[in-house]
Amino acid sequence: xxxxxxxxxxxxxxxxxxxxxxxxxxxxxxxxxxxxxxxxxxxxxxxxxxxxxxxxxxxxxxxxxxxxxxxxxxxxxxxxxxxxxxxxxxxxxxxxxxxxxxxxxxxxxxxxxxxxxxxxxxxxxxxxxxxxxxxxxxxxxxxxxxxxxxxxxxxxxxxxxxxxxxxxxxxxxxxxxxxxxxxxxxxxxxxxxxxxxxxxxxxxxxxxxxxxxxxxxxxxxxxxxxxxxxxxxxxxxxxxxxxxxxxxxxxxxxxxxxxxxxxxxxxxxxxxxxxxxxxxxxxxxxxxxxxxxxxxxxxxxxxxxxxxxxxxxxxxxxxxxxxxxxxxxxxxxxxxxxxxxxxxxxxxxxxxxxxxxxxxxxxxxxxxxxxxxxxxxxxxxxxxxxxxxxxxxxxxxxxxxxxxxxxxxxxxxxxxxxxxxxxxxxxxxxxxxxxxxxxxxxxxxxxxxxxxxxxxxxxxxxxxxxxxxxxxxxxxxxxxxxxxxxxxxxxxxxxxxxxxxxxxxxxxxxxxxx
Numbered sequence: 423x424x425x426x427x428x429x430x431x432x433x434x435x436x437x438x439x440x441x442x443x444x445x446x447x448x449x450x451x452x453x454x455x456x457x458x459x460x461x462x463x464x465x466x467x468x469x470x471x472x473x474x475x476x477x478x479x480x481x482x483x484x485x486x487x488x489x490x491x492x493x494x495x496x497x498x499x500x501x502x503x504x505x506x507x508x509x510x511x512x513x514x515x516x517x518x519x520x521x522x523x524x525x526x527x528x529x530x531x532x533x534x535x536x537x538x539x540x541x542x543x544x545x546x547x548x549x550x551x552x553x554x555x556x557x558x559x560x561x562x563x564x565x566x567x568x569x570x571x572x573x574x575x576x577x578x579x580x581x582x583x584x585x586x587x588x589x590x591x592x593x594x595x596x597x598x599x600x601x602x603x604x605x606x607x608x609x610x611x612x613x614x615x616x617x618x619x620x621x622x623x624x625x626x627x628x629x630x631x632x633x634x635x636x637x638x639x640x641x642x643x644x645x646x647x648x649x650x651x652x653x654x655x656x657x658x659x660x661x662x663x664x665x666x667x668x669x670x671x672x673x674x675x676x677x678x679x680x681x682x683x684x685x686x687x688x689x690x691x692x693x694x695x696x697x698x699x700x701x702x703x704x705x706x707x708x709x710x711x712x713x714x715x716x717x718x719x720x721x722x723x724x725x726x727x728x729x730x731x732x733x734x735x736x737x738x739x740x741x742x743x744x745x746x747x748x749x750x751x752x753x754x755x756x757x758x759x760x761x762x763x764x765x766x767x768x769x770x771x772x773x774x775x776x777x778x779x780x781x782x783x784x785x786x787x788x789x790x791x792x793x794x795x796x797x798x799x800x801x802x803x804x805x806x807x808x809x810x811x812x813x814x815x816x817x818x819x820x821x822x823x824x825x826x827x828x829x830x831x832x833x834x835x836x837x838x839x840x841x842x843x844x845x846x847x848x849x850x851x852x853x854x855x856x857x858x859x860x861x862x863x864x865x866x867x868x869x870x871x872x873x874x875x876x877x878x879x880x881x882x883x884x885x886x887x888x889x890x891x892x893x894x895x896x897x898x899x900x901x902x903x904x905x906x907x908x909x910x911x912x913x914x915x916x917x918x919x920x921x922x923x924x925x926x927x928x929x930x931x932x933x934x935x936x
Contacts, residue, residue, distance in 0.1 A: 449543035468809035472842035487650030489657035492603035520570035521559025531743035545746035551775035552687035572736020595636020618715035688775040697745030811903035811911025812846040830877040839882030841865040866934035893921025
């Protein structure tokens, strides 16, 4: 059942409800532990994901900022790779730990809403049976870290609503400061929270001194990154346009909302939608109504700006928790026959969602993975296809490099078409290959090719573009792996380019792209 709201004491603060449900650790563990096992087993099945390779490359080039992200993921990747060089398992442990933490906090959010053992277990199950929310924890990526940090922040905000302990807002701000070094999405959350709380309450949220102190800390911590961005003409802002174009592959704005909701999974999507209804309509949860409005505002913001469908996924934990409390409370108020029917429906959804997660878990042998039928399928299953082909790519580039004359090898460089290719070569071939460059994404900011390179091995790219820069462009190799990401390890031509026409200093700024 949902407990009655806390009552203010004589000092004006809200006291804890004496009947607040206990934390159902056994029920939560029954969900979180198997989820952790699935993540740990899956974390070593496939090779490096393209973005993981990029983080490793960026970590070897420490900076206060990067073109498309903050410094946290590169530093974290560098740390984990230093602890255990070349270990997929160790590299991905932070993502696993944060994802399991998000599952636990989703259950604790249900408790904050007054949910007992069954509501807490259902909330944890709703989060853990989402293929997106769970399986993003099998790789060290920005969205895996960013999503979990949002769950932590929403848990702190919800606890503040109940306790009015302003230290929780300061803690939320400190987590925000870290998240700002991962992605620049969390300001959207705080703007939506501020707007919705001013409309629905609690209006004093935006007036708390410790919240503003925390905001000052966030700004101060972000200044080095902002200075880097300003010095490089704000590439982070340009990424918004690029991402909007990429989103068109998945249906664009027309399919944004249904695809965003579908990320929550069979069970999670039902709890998510019901959670919005519960928060917006139920009087017993009125003080949390602003959170339902926050998700709606975030959907509108990301829909208008062309954001990716998972940008608001950090809010799913709190909405799934509210939905779980709503389902359990509704069941308790039903007649026995109707309650049994509802329990049966929820059970079927949970089992179906669990089966789908296990089916989607990346632990199938490579021989059982089929090549992508088109770009849309590749984009949807990017976590799988983006983890194959890198060793084959590196082997072919090393073969081409070995075929150069000693004089050419002495002044040779590698020019990769995509930042994934460059990052793979930088990780897997850095001890055997010459310096690696790419105009793609953040890799383009790592350095400009030297003008005295007598031979350039170009990995991918269009012949016409290469001929704009070189007198001679000849195909010398080919990479076309059975499974891999199109344009990165599939149908990739390797070129030998000589006869530089213009200096790289002149050409590189125009060649660079996000």
